[in-house]
Amino acid sequence: MIKKWILTIFTIIIFYILQTTLFQHIMLAHVVPNLLIIITVSTGYISGRRDALITGLLCGLISDCIFGSLIGVHALIYMLVGYLSGYTHYTYSDNDILLPVLYIGVSDIIYGFMYYVFEFLLRGRLSFLFYLRTIILPEALYTILVGILFYRLYSVAYRFFVRKNSREAI
Helix, strand or coil: CHHHHHHHHHHHHHHHHHHHCHHHHCCECCECCCHHHHHHHHHHHHHCHHHHHHHHHHHHHHHHHHCCCCCCHHHHHHHHHHHHHHHHHHHCCCCCCHHHHHHHHHHHHHHHHHHHHHHCHHHCCCCHHHHHHHHHHHHHHHHHHHHHHHHHHHHHHHHHHHHHHHHHHC
């Protein structure tokens, strides 16, 4: 149990550093992939709702502390995305890559829509189609492409560190 959370926290920190440093230099269409969505959805797909909810909270608090105009907006969005992605745990398969990547894309679109609502719509900015076309969809596509690799890496690390040790304990 403790190894699972050490792996998750370590992965959140690494993904956050990559998202804010390396991927800032390799933008496509002026967007950066949302690596924190990848870790939140991957945790939900592999571990379930509760773990994804906590992972989403941690990812959101990190985002709020650094980028947020209000503390709690990102945390709320990531928690909701994590909770919803936890329902996908029932379809979990070790070898499947298509479903988790699809869930990552859908979750990034949900994240983008909710971010639009909290940050723009509530302030009276009604240009949703512009935001959808220039931010949400390009970011979702980039996140899907990067998610193929990063989901696989997280899945392998999870199996190696967490499942291997849980079998040894039995």
